[in-house]
Amino acid sequence: MSDDTEPDGGPVVDEATERVDGSTDDLLERILARDDLVVVGFVLSLFVFPYLLVNLLTQIGEAIGFSIGGYVGLPTLVLIFGIVVIGFNLLLGYTGLLSFGHAAFFGVSAYAAGIFTAEATAFLPTAVAHSPLAMVGVGTFAALVIAWPIGFVSIRRSGVYFAVLTLTFGQMLYYYALGPGAWLTNGDNGFSDVNVGHLLGTFELEEAILGADFLRAYTWQYVFVAVAAVFALWMANRIINSPYGLIFKALGQNEQRVSFVGLDVFRYKHMAFIISAGFAGAGGALFAIHETYIHPTTSLYWITSGDFVIMTILGGTGSLVGPVLGALIFEYVSNVISGVSLPVIGAIGSLWRFVLGAVFVVIVWVFPKGVYGGVRDVVVALTGRGDDDGGEEA
Amino acid sequence: MSLLSQAVTILLNGLQQGAVFALLGIGLTIILGTMEFLNLAHGALYLIGAYAGLLVFKEAALTNGLLYNSGIQQVGLGAGFLAALVLVPIIGFVVGALMERFVAEPFYDRAETDQLLVTFGLALIIEELVKQVIGGNTFQSIPPETLLGVQASGPIGLPIVGSFPRWRLYIVLIAGVVILATYFVIERTDFGLVVQAGTRDSEMVRLLGIPIDRSYTLVFAMGAALAAFAGLIGASFQTISPQIGMERALVPAFLTIVVGGAGSVVGAIAGGMVLGVVVAAFQQTYSQWAFIVMYLLVALVLVFRPQGIFGSVEVGE
Amino acid sequence: MSLLSTTSLVKQFGGLTAVDEVSFEVDRGETRAVIGPNGAGKSTLINCITGMLEPTRGTVEFDGEDITGVEPHDAVQRGLSKSFQTASIFPEMSVEENVEIAALAAEHGSFQLNFLRKRESFDEVHRISERMLDAVELLDQRDHEAASLPYGDKRRLEIAIALASEPEMLFMDEPTAGMSPGETHATVELIEELQDDLELTILIVEHDMEVIFRIADRILVLNRGRVIADATPEEVQGDPEVQEAYLGGVEL
The missing domain is CATH 3.40.50.300 (P-loop containing nucleotide triphosphate hydrolases)
Structure with missing residues (x-):
């Protein structure tokens, strides 16, 4: 991992536990610890992300004979779920509340945004009614509106009963959208009347920003979602570094004490719930823009809530960007790797979910901090947090 | 159809569905009560029960999956329904014991959320394993033609309702016997006493010097056997596919113990019946609303009567 | 009186x-x-x-x-502030954060909508936290994770949390x-x-x-x-x- 790093005076103790020198250690640790820098790093990586995922992996795939490259819409999809799980993590990772009903906010927002484009032309200019920005606004608002009562009721119970209550509300909405609500949602046929207009009245979302082939994954939609993702991460970062961040963390560790320092536990948990639902709502509206089709099973069904849980745990609850990594792994594996055909085993097909389940269990078991946290631990361990630790082990 | 006969039909259908919910609920509640362990893989045990029943009872024709791909087109013992009735709970018992030893036990001292997550992961693995090996397609339900030499299929004439599917009536009887037997084991045996005390206050039982830890595997395995049995019963009147563990078992099991009151066997039985009858009533009248009403009922119970309709211990506070 | x-x-x-x-x-x-x-x-x-x-x-x-x-x-x-019989602290937060949260509650009431304000900007909160940590002689350990303190220090931290509520x-x-x-x-x-x-x-x-x-x-x-x-x-x-x-x- 650090073969090319000069020992720089620090004696190399062992080939296996090779470390870089102390000053680099500190810098690395500081970078990993600095939330603001994580946001900056996230922004930078978004510039290369579509190229790496779509072009580079396709080329590598052609070289080795497997189709492992992402399709053009995949980077966008990853970021959409990234936005959702950044918010989901505020609830699960910080406050320690496990919701099995976040599909409710995701789905309601998607439907609200979609229905808005279909119906709002009656009283708004088409440019507004079909505007992607308006869709996100309407969808997120709808999610916040239903999150208030659902949270108000669910927060009153804890642990598994909280999980069951959130699941219950999500499933009620699912069955409503599927059956009695069909006049609004078109039921099991799905809602396809999603009219997505141009971004800011100018940019066609499906088009690439430039004609060059190596930029083919850089659509206006990607730009739009990427900006939204950066905004979401920035917002989450601000929340974590506000008093709320401290209080959310405290709630996850010792709820009783929070109440005995004079804070209203119920209202803060309620806020954590609503905030996190807002992120799910923003993601849901973007999902409607991306798919231009909404079905109860892909939006409101509890499996979608379960997917949010998996992505978040996979990426890691200990950091803000970790869950985005989880979303990347989840979507990449489910959309790309599932289509890969291996010589002996044959098509991977739906085997991916099995592997995912296994990885998930291993992570919960061994790496409670998820992939991002695990990588960070490994990096810190390899570079030697302190010379003392490394020395003793060697 | 008269109102009375409609009501009785609803009741019979409700009891049949409720019996499955109750079997699931009892299993989940004794595990939750005794070990304070939240098992999201409970539905997977139902799934195992359903498929084990299919494979013991019949020879199933495969259409995809690992076995099919390696040239096996028929799988199963074709040993009859009675064999399934005996073998399926045993299989569930063994799987449950293994699950307790290797998955649950390391998580007893960890956070509730971790327990939920690891068993959720396990549920995904079992579901996918079944899908991979036997295939993702849906199998028809497996009602037996005869059982112990008695005609089990076809309609039976009942007072008030008239003609009613014979097997559906038998389901209520068979499940009823198993539920009663479980009830007596828990009410009348030493083992049951430990379970009862454990669901009330496991700390106290330990302080009294009763080796409750040794009973853990047994309790877990028993809960699993009941879930697997529920799977077999469910499979005898509903279709079988890899999704049923999550959809038809896990969620209803939790709803059952929420309605009945956590940690109470009687509550699980009553909760299962209430849910079953409510669902059956709406399926027969306003079918689109059946599941919405079921979830609404659970939400109302959780909010306004968190100890469950029949329970006495408040939960989730 | x-x-x-x-x-x-x-x-x-x-x-x-x-x-x-x-x-x-x-x-x-x-x-x-x-x-x-x-x-x-x-x-x-x-x-x-x-x-x-x-x-x-x-x-x-x-x-x-x-x-x-x-x-x-x-x-x-x-x-009315309370220190618990067992050291009721926030184990995975720093010693300083433990006290800060109580000071925050004392300064800002039981609930506020300030989720976009930076925590560093609350000078009064820092002043109180420092004073209380000083009072229980834990100022030097302010950056340590609370769980890593010896038992006696955890109890003192607990008292500091109770004090930071300005009771x-x-x-x-x-x-x-x-x-x-x-x-x-x-x-x-x-x-x-x-x-x-x-x-x-x-x-x-x-x-x-x-x-x-x-x-x-x-x-x-x-x-x-x-x-x-x-x-x-x-x-x-x-x-x-x-x-x-x-x-x-x-x-x-």
Whole structure:
């Protein structure tokens, strides 16, 4: 991992536990610890992300004979779920509340945004009614509106009963959208009347920003979602570094004490719930823009809530960007790797979910901090947090 | 159809569905009560029960999956329904014991959320394993033609309702016997006493010097056997596919113990019946609303009567 | 003028009466001890006052206001703070953050919509946290993870959290339980300092009689939920009913 790093005076103790020198250690640790820098790093990586995922992996795939490259819409999809799980993590990772009903906010927002484009032309200019920005606004608002009562009721119970209550509300909405609500949602046929207009009245979302082939994954939609993702991460970062961040963390560790320092536990948990639902709502509206089709099973069904849980745990609850990594792994594996055909085993097909389940269990078991946290631990361990630790082990 | 006969039909259908919910609920509640362990893989045990029943009872024709791909087109013992009735709970018992030893036990001292997550992961693995090996397609339900030499299929004439599917009536009887037997084991045996005390206050039982830890595997395995049995019963009147563990078992099991009151066997039985009858009533009248009403009922119970309709211990506070 | 008073406070659990018609007053600036044999209802009494339990009957008045049955966070906001019997801290947060959160609550009330404001900008909160950490001599360990502190320090941190709420009255539930003699000694000194420096009113539940007689101005003695004595340490020592309660077969 650090073969090319000069020992720089620090004696190399062992080939296996090779470390870089102390000053680099500190810098690395500081970078990993600095939330603001994580946001900056996230922004930078978004510039290369579509190229790496779509072009580079396709080329590598052609070289080795497997189709492992992402399709053009995949980077966008990853970021959409990234936005959702950044918010989901505020609830699960910080406050320690496990919701099995976040599909409710995701789905309601998607439907609200979609229905808005279909119906709002009656009283708004088409440019507004079909505007992607308006869709996100309407969808997120709808999610916040239903999150208030659902949270108000669910927060009153804890642990598994909280999980069951959130699941219950999500499933009620699912069955409503599927059956009695069909006049609004078109039921099991799905809602396809999603009219997505141009971004800011100018940019066609499906088009690439430039004609060059190596930029083919850089659509206006990607730009739009990427900006939204950066905004979401920035917002989450601000929340974590506000008093709320401290209080959310405290709630996850010792709820009783929070109440005995004079804070209203119920209202803060309620806020954590609503905030996190807002992120799910923003993601849901973007999902409607991306798919231009909404079905109860892909939006409101509890499996979608379960997917949010998996992505978040996979990426890691200990950091803000970790869950985005989880979303990347989840979507990449489910959309790309599932289509890969291996010589002996044959098509991977739906085997991916099995592997995912296994990885998930291993992570919960061994790496409670998820992939991002695990990588960070490994990096810190390899570079030697302190010379003392490394020395003793060697 | 008269109102009375409609009501009785609803009741019979409700009891049949409720019996499955109750079997699931009892299993989940004794595990939750005794070990304070939240098992999201409970539905997977139902799934195992359903498929084990299919494979013991019949020879199933495969259409995809690992076995099919390696040239096996028929799988199963074709040993009859009675064999399934005996073998399926045993299989569930063994799987449950293994699950307790290797998955649950390391998580007893960890956070509730971790327990939920690891068993959720396990549920995904079992579901996918079944899908991979036997295939993702849906199998028809497996009602037996005869059982112990008695005609089990076809309609039976009942007072008030008239003609009613014979097997559906038998389901209520068979499940009823198993539920009663479980009830007596828990009410009348030493083992049951430990379970009862454990669901009330496991700390106290330990302080009294009763080796409750040794009973853990047994309790877990028993809960699993009941879930697997529920799977077999469910499979005898509903279709079988890899999704049923999550959809038809896990969620209803939790709803059952929420309605009945956590940690109470009687509550699980009553909760299962209430849910079953409510669902059956709406399926027969306003079918689109059946599941919405079921979830609404659970939400109302959780909010306004968190100890469950029949329970006495408040939960989730 | 009394700061805290209870009138005929009763708490029943099913058929068991844990607190039975307890009426007492605590004066401003006083250090009041509550003692009694195990199961006398000391902790239940405190829990009824601080909001963890709702009393079955009776009233609690604090600073002239009726606070019977208020939520814990409300009681804290009114100036009643509690340090727990076990070190109730936030294990995975830094020592400083542990105290900061209490200071934050004291400065900003029980709930605020300030989720986009940077925490660094709250100078007053930092000032209070530092002062309290200094008071319990944990300022040097401010960046340590709270879980890594030795037990005695965790208890001190706990006290610092309680203090950072800027209480008028501090409830201490067995502050020296599980401490070594050295730690006990340091904690007693700390309590005495707090009393002088911060003009705190303290209500302390304690088993260690040496500690009690050293710091308490008055002692409330409970037995089986009832008040059997409410007097100065000297008077309590000579009270035959108290001796009976402690020696009469009930373990200390």
